[in-house]
Amino acid sequence: MSQTPPTGAAAVQQPLIPWTLSFLRPYRARVTLLAGLLLLEIALGALQPWPLKVVIDNVLQGRPFPEPIAHWLAMATGGRPGALLIIVVIAGVLLQVTNQLVSMYGTQVQVDAGQRMVYDLRGRLFEHLQALGLHHHITTSTGDAVYRIDVDAYSIENLVMSGIFPLASSVITLAVMFAILVKLDVTVALLSLTVVPFLYLCLRYYMTTLVSRTERVKELESKLVERLFEVFAAMRLVKSFAREAHETDRFVTTGHNVMRSRISITWQESLFSVVVSTITILGTALVLTVGGMHVLQRKMTIGDLLVVIAYLGAVYGPLSAIAHTTGQLQGAVAG
DSSP: OOOOOOOTHHHHHSOHHHHHHHTTGGGHHHHHHHHHHHHHHHHHHHHTHHHHHIIIIIIISOOOOOTTHHHHHHHHHTTOHHHHHHHHHHHHHHHHHHHHHHHHHHHHHHHHHHHHHHHHHHHHHHHHHHHSOHHHHHHSOHHHHHHHHHTGGGHHHHHIIIIIHHHHHHHHHHHHHHHHHHHHOHHHHHHTTTHHHHHHHHHHHHHHHHHHHHHHHHHHHHHHHHHHHHHHHTHHHHHHTTOHHHHHHHHHHHHHHHHHHHHHHHHHHHHHHHHHHHHHHHHHHHHHHHHHHHHHTTSSOHHHHHHHHHHHHHHHHHHHHHHHTHHHHHHHHHO
């Protein structure tokens, strides 16, 4: 018998991550498939820069391949650089197309699992609210309950698909590509990690400061929905006493409060995104400077430097994406 993930007060008392992962248990097969696709996408991403490196270093600049690859390529191309160029370009195209297909399928699996978790949580919230005593339903507005079931149910999808999986992807990608960078240049590999502590501190600061403000916005949005339910439920009285203008003013005032709060928190989220992007840009500039010096000193090839820059983009990209979806994550935590 499957274990039912807790909701309501029981969920609040649990740590966030265990509570979130408890909703993944019924979908182990999909999560396992998604994890496998994630690893495959990381592996394909690690291979993507290498055809360009081969074209620049080995085809255009004539650097020799290591044995036995050199012997095999000589037999396949007859020693003709043009034939080698075509083979490498075709290999690069196949890698790119395969990666896009894997990414597309992964997105479909991700949406499928995410939506199933949303409706699972939504059903359990509905069941939980029905199980509450009559006093709760008398003292709590219907609009707030509907808002919680309709909007807060997406918190589970945002936490997993916009938080856990992108973060896991960044960590694994960082580990894989750092291992490859160490083989190319130890100094450059170590420099690529300099942004990590700054990103961690930045993420931790903004996550702690924005959560309370996000909770406030959700409370205001809930009151806005509550106002609608109150007016439409009592529409006969509103019409009888000609209170349309008064109710409109109340609704507009509440809507303006929600709008101002949402604009304020969006500005803070945008500022956070700019800070994270600036950190990654400075990290890339530092690596590019040192890597360029190593190319001038013949410690690296131009192709090696291109691989390094591509890897930095692959690592920093998901981290920046997390920064751009901070609003969703904060809303999920607040929910």
